Amino acid sequence: MRVTHWLVMAAFCxxxxxxxxxxxxxxxxxxxxxxxxxxxxxxxxxxxxxxxAEFKSRVxxxxxxxxxxxxxxAKPEKTTTPDKINATKTALxxxxxxxxxxxxxxxxxxxxxxxxxxxxxxxxxxxxDGRDAxxxxxxxxxxxxxxxxxxxxxxxxxQPRPTVPASLLLTLPPLPAPLEYRIxxxxxxxxxxxxxxxxxxxxxxxxx
Amino acid sequence: xxxxxxxxxLLTVAPLVSAAQELRLPNKSGSLKFAVIGDTGEPSAGQTxxxxxxxxxxGKFPFEFALMMGDNLYGxxxxxDYEKKFAGPYKALLEGGLKFYAALGNHxxxxxxxxKAFNMNGQKYYTxxxxxxxxxxxxxxxxxxxxxxxxxxxxxxASGSDWKIAYFHHPLYSSGKTHGSAELQRSLIEPVxxxxxxxxxxxxxxxFYERIKPQKGVAYFIIGSSSxxxxxxxxxxxxxxxxxxxxxxxxxxxxxxxxxxxxxxxDKGVTIxxxxxxxxxxxxxxxxxxxQPVVPQSKPSPVQPGPKK
Numbered sequence: 001m002r003v004t005h006w007l008v009m010a011a012f013c014x015x016x017x018x019x020x021x022x023x024x025x026x027x028x029x030x031x032x033x034x035x036x037x038x039x040x041x042x043x044x045x046x047x048x049x050x051x052x053a054e055f056k057s058r059v060x061x062x063x064x065x066x067x068x069x070x071x072x073x074a075k076p077e078k079t080t081t082p083d084k085i086n087a088t089k090t091a092l093x094x095x096x097x098x099x100x101x102x103x104x105x106x107x108x109x110x111x112x113x114x115x116x117x118x119x120x121x122x123x124x125x126x127x128x129d130g131r132d133a134x135x136x137x138x139x140x141x142x143x144x145x146x147x148x149x150x151x152x153x154x155x156x157x158x159q160p161r162p163t164v165p166a167s168l169l170l171t172l173p174p175l176p177a178p179l180e181y182r183i184x185x186x187x188x189x190x191x192x193x194x195x196x197x198x199x200x201x202x203x204x205x206x207x208x
Numbered sequence: 209x210x211x212x213x214x215x216x217x218l219l220t221v222a223p224l225v226s227a228a229q230e231l232r233l234p235n236k237s238g239s240l241k242f243a244v245i246g247d248t249g250e251p252s253a254g255q256t257x258x259x260x261x262x263x264x265x266x267g268k269f270p271f272e273f274a275l276m277m278g279d280n281l282y283g284x285x286x287x288x289d290y291e292k293k294f295a296g297p298y299k300a301l302l303e304g305g306l307k308f309y310a311a312l313g314n315h316x317x318x319x320x321x322x323x324k325a326f327n328m329n330g331q332k333y334y335t336x337x338x339x340x341x342x343x344x345x346x347x348x349x350x351x352x353x354x355x356x357x358x359x360x361x362x363x364x365x366a367s368g369s370d371w372k373i374a375y376f377h378h379p380l381y382s383s384g385k386t387h388g389s390a391e392l393q394r395s396l397i398e399p400v401x402x403x404x405x406x407x408x409x410x411x412x413x414x415x416f417y418e419r420i421k422p423q424k425g426v427a428y429f430i431i432g433s434s435s436x437x438x439x440x441x442x443x444x445x446x447x448x449x450x451x452x453x454x455x456x457x458x459x460x461x462x463x464x465x466x467x468x469x470x471x472x473x474x475d476k477g478v479t480i481x482x483x484x485x486x487x488x489x490x491x492x493x494x495x496x497x498x499x500q501p502v503v504p505q506s507k508p509s510p511v512q513p514g515p516k517k
Contacts, residue, residue, distance in 0.1 A: 166392045
């Protein structure tokens with residue numbers, strides 16, 4: 001499975017910043033080192049790489065769209081007025097929803113990349129560390145049934161934002177701001193944290 | 209008969225109460241003075257009482273700012289909620305010029321970073337240096353990804369010989385029954401702390417107060433009981449130097465030279481913990497020791513009441 005991690009990170013980290021400066025070897029350190037050797041996204045070299053490259057391309061397109069929309073009244077700016085914070089978020093969410101009115105599940109987590117994410121998550125949820133990760137997911141979980149698994153749905157504001165176990169974040173392809181992963185129950189979703197919207201999701205991403 | 213008895217009791221108890229409400233920090237001129245509060249976003253009698261105590265204590269110990277350990281707004285985050293859960297309860301402090309520096313908890317929306325009164329400057333993790341020789345690092349422990357670790361590494365590397373004080377929501381060490389130690393975050397964050405000599409860490413998440421035995425030379429405090437309290441949740445362990453899960457609380461902290469003094473105060477204004485730690489100087493860093501460890505003073509200064517239980 002580690003080889004899979006390296007290949008995944010290779011596809012994502014070619015051209016990324018230098019490896020982390022921490023001294024302890026993490027999966028990411030290893031992956032970053034490996035990425036210097038294997039940077040091909042040629043499906044003939046790595047069948048998952050094409051799916052991940054496509055995922056990255058779709059993520060980047062979303063972020064570009066977000067930046068275009070986050071202007072004027074929808075531009076987050078420092079303010080002393082909570083009304084302004086909420087008005088900005090509401091305006092931004094409305095613009096994203098209008099622009100992506102036809103978006104559907106699988107637009108970013110394409111059918112080709114979904115099994116790759118499942119394979120990446122599975123080993124991190126096994127064994128002792130896996131138990132810790134599951135405990136974290138349970139600890140900060142929103143109440144069952146409160147999160148709508150629907151593209152463009154609002155994340156419920158009166159529910160905790162589930163903490164994402166650090167071990168999983170090091171394994172999954174990094175996301176640019178304002179996107180973040182969240183795991184709710186068995187499901188993985190991408191959240192636009194500025195608009196508080198569900199961008200896409202994989203149901204039953206956790207199978208262990 | 210009853211009156212002399214009451215008088216005798218008053219004469220006995222009054223000095224004790226008075227002593228418990230004394231400032232036990234040096235309150236030196238030129239020192240850095242600040243407060244620490246955590247999990248503050250629940251309108252409650254406890255929150256009101258703590259805010260009131262902060263106002264009162266600021267009269268005798270003029271702290272310049274307050275660190276917030278996250279869960280700044282529980283539940284909904286409409287405009288009224290900012291008022292009801294933060295600006296209202298801390299109105300007197302805000303009007304008195306107190307600055308708040310917030311970290312995000314698992315109940316907080318990222319939009320809070322835009323709120324000027326939280327001084328996050330639009331960032332989920334950030335650093336600031338209020339005075340020469342002391343630097344603070346606010347982390348987002350809800351989402352510890354490689355990007356944040358790299359940021360922390362870079363910022364700590366640039367912080368030189370300053371006191372390095374980190375604060376965030378999830379405790380890396382905890383004796384709480386409900387949550388316990390955040391070991392996954394610890395596995396990533398702690399090595400960076402050790403490498404660059406982080407001295408002190410404040411966290412919340414657990415709704416109690418716990419002073420942890422220094423771990424690998426780093427001092428840890430949990431202060432997550434400034435508006436919420438989870439009575440009976442602290443299961444004192446080998447990690448615990450002192451803990452309290454029966455009182456709402458906040459902390460006062462003073463840094464003077466190489467010494468840091470703390471005093472933890474409950475909602476009645478009674479001191480429940482106090483002491484000091486000292487930076488012991490640079491050592492060769494390793495995975496079991498920070499490059500600049502702290503040690504508790506052999507004679508805790510000025511008073512260390514010890515555990516209640």
